[in-house]
Amino acid sequence: MTYLLNEFMRIRLENPLKCDLLLEGRSYLLPDIRCLSVLASLNKPASKEQLIANFRKALDTTDESSIKHLVDRLIETRILRPSSSEHELMPQVRVWQKYGWTDAFVDDG
Numbered sequence: 001m002t003y004l005l006n007e008f009m010r011i012r013l014e015n016p017l018k019c020d021l022l023l024e025g026r027s028y029l030l031p032d033i034r035c036l037s038v039l040a041s042l043n044k045p046a047s048k049e050q051l052i053a054n055f056r057k058a059l060d061t062t063d064e065s066s067i068k069h070l071v072d073r074l075i076e077t078r079i080l081r082p083s084s085s086e087h088e089l090m091p092q093v094r095v096w097q098k099y100g101w102t103d104a105f106v107d108d109g
Contacts, residue, residue: 002045
């Protein structure tokens with residue numbers, strides 16, 4: 001299976017870093033700012049093994065267990081989603097994108 005970045009996610013550059021999944025209405029903390037380089041470079045589907053290797057390199061660690069846990073957590077929270085599926089609301093979101101209304105999804109409160 002391969003994975004992509006959730007296309008309707010906002011990363012808040014706060015301390016700690018937060019990922020807001022706008023369609024799901026949930027937020028998650030990112031453990032390290034270096035994760036952003038891997039997430040930002042994910043422009044095509046990647047296997048779990050590729051993701052683990054990319055995070056291991058970015059985080060400069062040999063702790064395979066913690067990297068696997070991180071990738072599993074990103075998949076579980078849907079920050080990374082299976083490339084073979086999308087959120088059920090994405091067809092409606094594309095209509096909103098067409099008209100430039102997607103700012104309505106972002107709550108700055």
